[in-house]
Amino acid sequence: MVDFLIGLFLASLIVALFTTRLYRLLLWYSMNSLMLGLLALVIGDSLDDNAMILTGVMTILIKAIGIPYILKNLSQKFHFVRQITPKIKVQYAIMLVPAILVFTFYLSEPITHMMHTHANYVAISISALFLALLLMIEHRNVAPKIIGFLSMENALFLLGITATNGMPMLVELGIFFDLLMAIVVINLLFHKEELQV
Amino acid sequence: MNLTLLLLPSIIMFGVSFLKSDRAKYILAFSSFVILLPIVELFLLPKPYNILGNYLVADNLDTYVLFLSSIVGIGVTLSLLTLDKHVKVSPNAYRKFYRFFAIFWVGLIFSILSNHMGIYWIGLELATLSTVYMIKTNYTPAAHKEAWNYMIVGAIAVSLILFGIILMYASAKPILGESAMEFNLLLAHAKEIPSPFLFEIGFAIATIGMFVKMGFFPMNLWLANIERASFYPVAALFSGILESAVIIGFFRFSKIAMEVNYNHLFLFVFVYTILTIFIVSFLIYRAKDFMRLFSLSGIEHMALVVIFWVSGAPFAALLHFGAHAFLKPALFLATGVLESNGKYKIAGALRGYKGKKGTLFWFLISLFILAIISLPPSPMFFSELYGFGAMINRAKQGDHILSMLVAIFLLLTLLSIIFYRFVAIYQSMKYEGETQEKKVYTSELFALILFAISLMALLLPTSLTYLQSIA
Incomplete structure (x- = not known):
């Protein structure tokens, strides 16, 4: 089950890299977060870790539902460009993605040897981090860059779950709080100000 | 002493920032002075002092x-009183600036x-996000x-830091459990970490994140461009406060990394910072405006602080810092x-000041500019002497003199x-x-005098003894 969910997590991120429409990108981010939340629920259940289960529920509520909904509203309010063509052409991106995956598995080999549990998952979370960075790099528009930043945060969350069997609850809550703060700041950045001197 | 007292000035500031009265800006400036009270009390308390369990320890x-940081905060709020005299800023943006x-x-x-x-x-993430809007106050x-x-x-930089933290935590969790997040416990058990390589990888990634945030290689112009585009108090906050929060993280992480493997840490940080200074020195040579000049010089000085710290001269690093x-x-x-x-006018910038306030202003600025390049009796002169001395002593202990x-x-x-x-x-x-008349306001002059007094106080024997006690 965990293998299946982690596969879907990675797949949703890869599909997001090839998306050319903003709402589709939001959908794939939402799916990515949903898989992450479900992963936290499954791993938390197997470890009998209530804090991780709670984190999984919050991930689904905030990241899979709340943030995509807010971003969609923002995009309608501020008339975002919905056609988001990546700078990297599809034929190159299709070669780049497997190259990143192979490279990160090779790169993280010395680390994964030291992990007692979920060794391959750590490699996947590091590759997800690189793919999220690629998502930020390959777009000119701000909206996909925001999704890239949020996906990067998902990758780190996955690393936290898999490398450490979950971070302390206080840290997880703090990260959620910062994420919400980021959304508030993003909202303010989009506002068109009027100079009233 | 409790956490509420430390957070009270921020809460007052946040609340007052919603008032639309003209007097609000004086209350806002005054509230920054209140920050000093709990910090002075902290100085008097026995250390280490647990403010909030093992989470916050002074x-x-x-x-x-x-x-x-609190002295810088006071200086910045004093100069904010006359911000609207120098730049166009709406009252709404001004209040939002204080809110953030x-x-x-x-x-x-x-x-x-x-x-x-x-x-x-x-x-750190909270501080980073709040500064985003401060940059935006310049419309x-x-x-x-x-x-x-x-x-x-x-966001990328702080993500790298979190990435590093997760790996460091993973490396020590088998022996310390959830307490592997605590700096003091990690330091005490650094030699027992079962996967030192994992810790070092985590430390290297977190360090790169912190260095990127401070504008080190390869992001040398990133911070300079941001400080150029924003209002000048934002640049002051970046250089005086935000960088302090970043560097204290480096101090804490590196103390543990020194215990794990000192040679690896030293080589990595030393090469990285020399590369940074190499690039920054040429960028400074080409700088054509004050903001970029000071910003790049800030990167150079933070790189020196880092070099002195890892060379075994924490006293020099703290004095320089x-x-x-x-x-x-x-x-x-x-x-x-x-x-x-005019934004980019360097020529004649120290001319055209009249009256006592004007004379004092150009005199203080002259001193500050000469002090920043480490001319004696600047504290930077002494810190560099100690720092370079420590580097030679360190080399004498090994085979790399x-x-x-x-x-x-x-x-x-x-x-x-x-x-x-x-x-x-x-x-x-x-x-x-050309000589063009420039006006200096009392509040900003007070800010400069505050910084000058603080700088002199840094050279007092009691201050130096205190720094040595930290080192």
Whole structure:
């Protein structure tokens, strides 16, 4: 089950890299977060870790539902460009993605040897981090860059779950709080100000 | 002493920022003075002092850093009183600036006082996010672009730090459990970490994140462009406060990494910082405006602080850091007056001041500029003497005395380029260009006097003894 969910997590991120429409990108981010939340629920259940289960529920509520909904509203309010063509052409991106995956598995080999549990998952979370960075790099528009930043945060969350069997609850809550703060700041950045001197 | 007392000034500031009265800006400035009270009390308490369990612990190092930050905060709020005299700022943007300044201060208190890697990161992220909007208070397309730039690059940098923290936590969790997040426990058990390589990888990644946030290689111009685009108090906050929060994290992480494998840490950090100074020195040579000049010089000084720290000269590092924390915000705040007749006018910037206030202003700025290039009796002169001495002592203990001497020679060459450029700029400011009258306001002069007094206080025997006790 965990293998299946982690596969879907990675797949949703890869599909997001090839998306050319903003709402589709939001959908794939939402799916990515949903898989992450479900992963936290499954791993938390197997470890009998209530804090991780709670984190999984919050991930689904905030990241899979709340943030995509807010971003969609923002995009309608501020008339975002919905056609988001990546700078990297599809034929190159299709070669780049497997190259990143192979490279990160090779790169993280010395680390994964030291992990007692979920060794391959750590490699996947590091590759997800690189793919999220690629998502930020390959777009000119701000909206996909925001999704890239949020996906990067998902990758780190996955690393936290898999490398450490979950971070302390206080840290997880703090990260959620910062994420919400980021959304508030993003909202303010989009506002068109009027100079009233 | 409890956490509420430390957070009270921020809460007052946040609340007052919603008032639309003209007097609000004086209350806002006054509320920054209140920050000093709990910090002075912290100085008097026995250390380490647990403020919030094992999560927030005050020791000599973080009390010192918090004190420096509060002085900078007061200086910035004093100069904010006359911000509208130098730049176009709407009352609404001004109030929002303070609102985010209050949030910034909360994040800062958490990250500086944290004894927990997770809380350190949360505080740093909060401080980073709040500064994004401060950049945006300057309603120009350049500031708008740079605010986004800061949001994205800053997010990548803090993500790298979190990535590193997770790996460090994973490396020590088998022996310490959830307490592997606590700095003091990690330091005490550093030699028992079962996967030192994993810890070192985590440390290297977190360090790169922190260095990116401070504008080190390869992001040397990132911070300079942001500070150029935003209002000058933002640059002062960056150089005097935000960088303090970042560097204290480096101090804490590196103390543990020194116990794990000192040679690896030293080589990695030393090469990285020399590379940074190499690039920055040439960028300073080409700098054509005050903001970029001071910003790049800030990167150079933070790189020196890092080199001194890892070379086994924490006293020199802390002295240099303290001097920089006072000098750089003072210079950034002065750009409001220096650039009042055009953004990029260096020639004649120190001319055209009349009256006692004007004379005092140009005299103080001259001293600050000469102090930043480490001319005696600047604290930076003494810190560099101690720092370079410590580097040689460190090399004597190993077999690398020749390579260390080459590195010191290279560093001194690069510093001399910076020295030459600053002297040329100072001469241009004083003796070239047309004389255009500039106005200096009392509040900003007070801010500069505060920084000058603080700088002198840093050289008092009691201050030096305190720094030695931290080291």
